[in-house]
Amino acid sequence: ETGVTQSPTHLIKTRGQQVTLRCSSQSGHNTVSWYQQALGQGPQFIFQYYREEENGRGNFPPRFSGLQFPNYSSELNVNALELDDSALYLCASSLQGRETQYFGPGTRLLVL
Amino acid sequence: GENVEQHPSTLSVQEGDSAVIKCTYSDSASNYFPWYKQELGKRPQLIIDIRSNVGEKKDQRIAVTLNKTAKHFSLHITETQPEDSAVYFCAARPQGGGTSYGKLTFGQGTILTVHP
Numbered sequence: 155e156t157g158v159t160q161s162p163t164h165l166i167k168t169r170g171q172q173v174t175l176r177c178s179s180q181s182g183h184n185t186v187s188w189y190q191q192a193l194g195q196g197p198q199f200i201f202q203y204y205r206e207e208e209n210g211r212g213n214f215p216p217r218f219s220g221l222q223f224p225n226y227s228s229e230l231n232v233n234a235l236e237l238d239d240s241a242l243y244l245c246a247s248s249l250q251g252r253e254t255q256y257f258g259p260g261t262r263l264l265v266l
Numbered sequence: 267g268e269n270v271e272q273h274p275s276t277l278s279v280q281e282g283d284s285a286v287i288k289c290t291y292s293d294s295a296s297n298y299f300p301w302y303k304q305e306l307g308k309r310p311q312l313i314i315d316i317r318s319n320v321g322e323k324k325d326q327r328i329a330v331t332l333n334k335t336a337k338h339f340s341l342h343i344t345e346t347q348p349e350d351s352a353v354y355f356c357a358a359r360p361q362g363g364g365t366s367y368g369k370l371t372f373g374q375g376t377i378l379t380v381h382p
Binding site for chain 1: 267270272298300302308309310311312315317355357359369370371372373374375
């Protein structure tokens with residue numbers, strides 16, 4: 155088991171609401187990446203945070219935003235939720251400059 | 267951007283047989299290729315990875331091969347066991363530092379079932 159943790163484990167929201175997901179990186183890891191995994195698909199890169207700044211972004215709209223804190227933990231915020239946002243949201247931590255990413259258990263979001 | 271295609275989508279083998287999963291990528295600048303195993307309801311776990319300066323890497327029953335010219339890489343599992351049953355994902359990462367480091371592009375996944 156890796157040291158990456160995520161909360162909450164499950165979440166149910168309604169369309170139009172906002173949600174905040176949290177990730178604590180593995181000890182010593184300074185970089186956090188977020189992925190969206192729809193059912194039956196591979197994870198899709200949302201963005202990465204390093205030194206408290208967004209450091210690369212995938213093809214996701216601005217209503218997906220994030221934060222990184224001085225202790226390297228991170229939040230993913232999604233505004234104006236849509237039904238298609240229902241997915242497993244994974245964070246992965248790594249050391250900047252190293253390729254290996256370790257995933258957390260994910261937060262399963264259901265938008266009704 | 268990078269596009270990763272993975273085949274087959276499902277693979278069924280008998281215990282003890284070998285399993286091979288293949289991926290192709292589009293961006294010739296990609297230089298890091300990890301494989302993840304995801305059991306039902308669990309996190310993806312890195313099982314092996316390869317960098318573009320290496321053609322093959324082996325770890326016990328698992329091996330990965332890379333053909334940079336053809337832009338494809340494969341996962342080989344020998345002497346399969348029922349506990350190998352899971353979804354396997356390949357991924358590719360573009361070359362370069364900075365904003366590229368975290369951006370893994372994943373294949374669609376292969377559901378491997380090993381029958382006892």
